[in-house]
Amino acid sequence: MSVHWPGFFGSAALIFIILNTVFAFLFWLGDNPIANVAPDLPLPLSLFYFSIETLATVGYGDMHPQTNYGHIVATVEIFTGMSFLAVMTGLIFARFSRPRAHFVFARHPVITTYQGVPTLMIRMANARHNTISQATAQLWVFKLEQTQEGEEFRRFYELKLDRREHPMFSLSWTLLHIIDETSPIFGMTSDDFADAEGALVLNVGGVDDNSAQRLYARQLYSRTDIRWQHRYQDITSYSPSGRLLLDYTKFHDVVAE
Numbered sequence: 001m002s003v004h005w006p007g008f009f010g011s012a013a014l015i016f017i018i019l020n021t022v023f024a025f026l027f028w029l030g031d032n033p034i035a036n037v038a039p040d041l042p043l044p045l046s047l048f049y050f051s052i053e054t055l056a057t058v059g060y061g062d063m064h065p066q067t068n069y070g071h072i073v074a075t076v077e078i079f080t081g082m083s084f085l086a087v088m089t090g091l092i093f094a095r096f097s098r099p100r101a102h103f104v105f106a107r108h109p110v111i112t113t114y115q116g117v118p119t120l121m122i123r124m125a126n127a128r129h130n131t132i133s134q135a136t137a138q139l140w141v142f143k144l145e146q147t148q149e150g151e152e153f154r155r156f157y158e159l160k161l162d163r164r165e166h167p168m169f170s171l172s173w174t175l176l177h178i179i180d181e182t183s184p185i186f187g188m189t190s191d192d193f194a195d196a197e198g199a200l201v202l203n204v205g206g207v208d209d210n211s212a213q214r215l216y217a218r219q220l221y222s223r224t225d226i227r228w229q230h231r232y233q234d235i236t237s238y239s240p241s242g243r244l245l246l247d248y249t250k251f252h253d254v255v256a257e
Helices: 005-029 043-055 068-097 190-195
Strands: 103-105 110-114 117-126 132-146 152-159 165-169 172-178 199-208 214-222 230-232 236-238 244-246 254-256
Touching (some): 005 043, 005 068, 043 068, 117 199, 117 214, 117 230
Antiparallel strands (some): 132 165, 132 199
């Protein structure tokens, strides 16, 4: 479902060739199971072509099974071909109809001071510039913890967002997590976060107003991606007519405080 189209069709073609090669070999094992085999072509190649006709349920009529063994192999191949066609049709339809979110996530989360309080920020944008309704975001932190018995476990905690819902997500959205006493990362430094093998996972979802389909996206940040004591470069400006402009060339830029 996630492989690129050239890889998808290349894999399907490879499976198609392998199946026909297998059935051509099975026909070759029989005692002259196929009638009207072309005399000017090598027998394995003729049986391979007949296998293609049978697997695809084309049946030109020039070659046909003439023994009980040939009919049995052809029956199995026809069933295989119908199943293969059904699977391919379902996969292609699912790939075309699958909703795809085009969210852009900043390369680096930043920890900065916001309203006088340490705050974790993650900037994201909707690359399609259409409206995503009922947009929601969930942010999780994974970190290594040690029990009193000396055993290590990887725990995950949800990081409470200042605003986890967006009524009309169409341009950019900056997620804020206030690092107060209730935060799982309260009092941690960059070294503490690295020692705990910390990582952030951001899940975003919403309804595409154009297709009315639910969209999902996920972004994973390792401990080396986080920029401490940094802030995002401002990407907003105004045109001479007073319209809001967003400079996406600076979307991933961060500056030290």
